[in-house]
Amino acid sequence: MSMAAVTRTRIFPLALGIGALAAAILAAEVLIRVGVINRFIVPLPSQIVPAFERVIVEEDIVERFRLTFFEAFTAGAMITVVGVSLGFLLFRINILRQATETWVAALASAPTVLMYPLFLVIFGRSAWTIIMMGFVAGLPPVILKTIEGLAGTRRVLINVGKSFKLTGPQLFTKILFPAALPTIFVGIRLGLIFTLINVVGVEFLINFGGLGQLINDLAERYDLPGTYAAICFVILVSVCFFVLTERVERWLRPVD
Amino acid sequence: MAEAGRLNLPAAPKAGTMIGAEPVTVVRAAIIVFILLFWEAIAQSGLLYRDVVPSLLAIGTAIVKVLTGPVIKCSAEFGIGPFFGFGPYEFKWEIIEPELYCHLGRTAFEVGIGLLVGGLSGLLIGLVLGGNRVLSKSFEPYLYYLGPTPKIIFFPVMIMWFGVGPGSKIAMGAISCFFPIALSTAAGMRQIDKVLIRVGHSFRANAWQMATKIYLPAMRHPTINGVRLGLGVAIIGTLLAETKLSNRGVGFLIIQAYSLFDMPRMYAMLIVLFVVAIGANALVGRLGGLSAIRQR
Numbered sequence: 230m231s232m233a234a235v236t237r238t239r240i241f242p243l244a245l246g247i248g249a250l251a252a253a254i255l256a257a258e259v260l261i262r263v264g265v266i267n268r269f270i271v272p273l274p275s276q277i278v279p280a281f282e283r284v285i286v287e288e289d290i291v292e293r294f295r296l297t298f299f300e301a302f303t304a305g306a307m308i309t310v311v312g313v314s315l316g317f318l319l320f321r322i323n324i325l326r327q328a329t330e331t332w333v334a335a336l337a338s339a340p341t342v343l344m345y346p347l348f349l350v351i352f353g354r355s356a357w358t359i360i361m362m363g364f365v366a367g368l369p370p371v372i373l374k375t376i377e378g379l380a381g382t383r384r385v386l387i388n389v390g391k392s393f394k395l396t397g398p399q400l401f402t403k404i405l406f407p408a409a410l411p412t413i414f415v416g417i418r419l420g421l422i423f424t425l426i427n428v429v430g431v432e433f434l435i436n437f438g439g440l441g442q443l444i445n446d447l448a449e450r451y452d453l454p455g456t457y458a459a460i461c462f463v464i465l466v467s468v469c470f471f472v473l474t475e476r477v478e479r480w481l482r483p484v485d
Numbered sequence: 486m487a488e489a490g491r492l493n494l495p496a497a498p499k500a501g502t503m504i505g506a507e508p509v510t511v512v513r514a515a516i517i518v519f520i521l522l523f524w525e526a527i528a529q530s531g532l533l534y535r536d537v538v539p540s541l542l543a544i545g546t547a548i549v550k551v552l553t554g555p556v557i558k559c560s561a562e563f564g565i566g567p568f569f570g571f572g573p574y575e576f577k578w579e580i581i582e583p584e585l586y587c588h589l590g591r592t593a594f595e596v597g598i599g600l601l602v603g604g605l606s607g608l609l610i611g612l613v614l615g616g617n618r619v620l621s622k623s624f625e626p627y628l629y630y631l632g633p634t635p636k637i638i639f640f641p642v643m644i645m646w647f648g649v650g651p652g653s654k655i656a657m658g659a660i661s662c663f664f665p666i667a668l669s670t671a672a673g674m675r676q677i678d679k680v681l682i683r684v685g686h687s688f689r690a691n692a693w694q695m696a697t698k699i700y701l702p703a704m705r706h707p708t709i710n711g712v713r714l715g716l717g718v719a720i721i722g723t724l725l726a727e728t729k730l731s732n733r734g735v736g737f738l739i740i741q742a743y744s745l746f747d748m749p750r751m752y753a754m755l756i757v758l759f760v761v762a763i764g765a766n767a768l769v770g771r772l773g774g775l776s777a778i779r780q781r
Binding site (some may be wrong): 241242245250270273276302307324327328329332335338340342343344345346347349350351367397422426427429430433434441444445447448453456457460463464467468471474 | 507508512516537549551598619622623624626627630631633634635637639640641644645652673693717721724725729736739740742743746748751752754755758759763766781
């Protein structure tokens with residue numbers, strides 16, 4: 230098999246990616262051992278691997294994961310219910326939509342996470358501050374995508390519904406909502422991503438809660454391998470979450 | 486009877502065909518007035534702790550105070566390292582100006598350098614990944630999945646690598662903006678019309694001419710979009726880092742107002758910050774001619 234044919238195979242890019250990652254880790258190990266990289270700043274990768282077990286066993290990672298999941302899930306449920314309802318309301322009342330849609334879009338790009346000191350004052354240093362931060366950050370995409378999904382329903386489907394003399398609620402539950410569901414889920418997925426980012430971020434910033442606080446705790450103890458292991462763990466959780474929501478989105482998306 | 490419950494579908498508004506500017510403006514004004522009145526009523530009623538919901542007058546006064554605040558000697562030092570056995574490097578300068586602008590200047594400096602470092606790296610990586618299918622398949626999934634992870638968790642590492650000064654905040658800004666810019670550039674590179682590339686080749690354009698006359702103009706839209714996204718997240722990353730550990734910058738001012746429980750000042754800071762952030766975002770779009778591209 231020629232080199233060009235090898236690069237065209239499915240396994241080659243995967244192997245190249247994993248190989249490059251392994252090579253980078255190995256290079257870091259060597260550079261730290263020979264003293265090019267300061268080992269008091271970057272721990273040896275061979276120290277980080279066993280730190281995973283220590284972090285999982287000693288730092289009560291299950292309970293921390295449960296807490297972060299609870300916060301993200303509560304905020305996620307809130308953005309779904311409130312976001313879809315507000316999106317539907319704005320879709321129904323056209324003038325309200327025209328007046329506020331640009332505001333919602335501006336809110337989506339505004340640095341709302343910086344309001345966390347304000348939420349600390351209102352809700353105290355509690356899980357509700359984290360939940361509400363996740364809620365505020367995740368709400369705009371759900372509203373915008375709900376409007377987009379409902380407004381993008383094919384006219385022929387609506388006409389079919391009308392020809393069957395469907396009532397308003399029937400038209401919504403049988404035609405509009407199912408047709409808009411894939412787009413609404415795109416919004417919910419985006420909202421959940423923003424929510425998770427904010428939940429972990431605020432946990433880290435206010436040193437309260439689950440996985441975000443764990444990184445802060447370990448960093449303050451100057452437990453370098455533990456800090457790096459915890460960061461890797463949070464990245465792993467985030468990646469699993471994104472892959473899962475992406476799969477669900479693909480499953481919901483209609484076949485073109 | 487069925488007619489009564491039927492859903493009257495609002496026609497999806499097309500761009501540029503609003504119902505009429507006046508009713509929309511009236512509704513907007515009414516919403517703003519309602520929110521302000523509601524806020525003032527809550528502030529005056531004492532239902533919530535008064536300091537948490539200060540009166541509009543107090544917030545307005547605080548905004549004026551923040552914008553015309555006391556003139557201070559604004560000193561800044563910038564250090565990097567020690568890392569890779571080199572450094573630390575330190576640069577110092579002093580200027581006399583109002584407090585907010587001093588801190589705003591520091592934040593703008595950190596965001597600007599962060600955007601420059603992260604943006605250029607992102608652009609370079611994006612060009613490489615967008616131009617090579619194998620490299621794209623090998624490494625783009627890592628960028629794609631690392632992109633949405635909360636970057637603030639890297640802050641302890643950045644402190645260890647670049648110190649507690651502006652270096653770690655710049656690094657946070659750079660990390661934050663790297664991912665959207667790299668992914669947008671790679672996607673933009675792949676979307677270039679093959680006809681344009683063939684036209685370039687048929688004119689025997691060299692690599693530099695291909696880059697400046699074909700590739701970069703053709704991928705201007707996604708790249709500017711990436712920079713806009715990158716700027717937004719760079720501002721957030723830098724400011725969050727400032728709220729966590731800093732004695733300079735707007736993030737520091739916000740967390741200081743929180744520590745002193747000076748709520749009108751904190752609201753004022755947040756309002757000013759939101760206006761600056763949204764303005765900066767709009768400016769990048771305008772400088773890049775995003776609206777002109779969209780109109781085509």
